[in-house]
Amino acid sequence: MNPALHYLLTAMADDALIQGHRNSEWTGLGPIMEEDIAFSSMAQDKIGHAWALYRVLHEELGGTDPDRYAFLRNEKEYKCCHLVELPNGEYDFSLMRHFLFDHAEAVRYSRLEQSTFAPLQPLARKLKGEIKYHTLHANAWISQLCRAGEESYARMQSALDYCFPLALGLFEPGDHEQELVAEGIYPGEKALQDLWLDRIYNILALAGLNLPDAGTTEPAYGGRKGYHTAFLQPLLGEMGAVFRTDPEAIW
Amino acid sequence: MVISKENIYKALEQVMDPEIPVLNVLDLGMITAVELDGETVHVKMIPTFAACPAVDIIRRNIRTVLEKELNTPVTVEIDKTAHWSSNRMTDAARQKLLDFGIAAPQVHNGEAYSEILLQTPCPHCGSDNTYLRSPFGSTLCRAIHYCKDCGQVFEHFKPLE
16 A cells, blocks of 8 residues: 555545544534534535545555544544644634634645546545535634624634644644655645645735734644644544444444 | 336436435436446446435435336446536526525536625525525535525525536
């Protein structure tokens, strides 16, 4: 199996899986009904995207069965970034994380449409189209909450300041970076991060928020190498509980 | 019944989308190929949304309906090379959706459809004086809008690139 591709797909899928599970935790708890529905729908999309990526690993690269791979690994084998691991917290944090994360995915999938790894092209095109609705949702709420009074605006700025170093962790280069770039599989994390910064800057500036300086911010790295926050293990325990009860069960 | 392509398509008209029961799989543009290999019928299909929970049910329904109608073995495969876009939906399907009370996806040019989402005509009164309340609705393919003229909330089958 190609270890570089295996690594890249795992990192992307793990991000989507964990973010999807965090989104699903808003089900029944959303501040208004539409938000309850929105986070539940995005959860469904993201877990579906993770599944599609695990399936590429399984079918094209000889990886493990997607369900087993999603739920039966040790914490250290997960390659998700720290941003997605954190508990939902207040709505401002969840919304800002969703905004930063989904724009990063939009940028990533739009570049993967041109990947030299052919199975990724149609998938990236499909996921990119779906993520448009996620970013549309995030943009609308960021803009509304920044215009909703002083406290609301201050909370959005503070959520941005808190999330930003964590979000830089989405672009942590992995061990196989050079190989992946050289083979034309994707343009590399640095290029994606630059595209992402341009994209989010324009929306944040319209909302009157100040984007921290990526050059002087210490990124929350480690996730891509298997070093995680204390929040991941309990979440993995919860996520996999039903599957581990009987991995051979047929649903 | 004779197993011909024509009859296979006719049988496919009976396979409805479980989430929007007025639309069949052909209306939605989900069928990408139909082939006859001796007595076996091979159908290729594409899901509308990657995480659509109805895909397996639709696959099973296609097989069951076709096997019953044509009395021959049927295989249904996901076509990984084809891409579903809401532009694949037929005009007849758009009218059926509207009659069902759901706004149809606008035909798009593949880019920037967030603008067209904002003035989706109301399926009840036809007014353009509407706004997008949430890009997410009761299923992955639907959005929720509000009509300022007739005061009704309505659903919209979202355009998808």
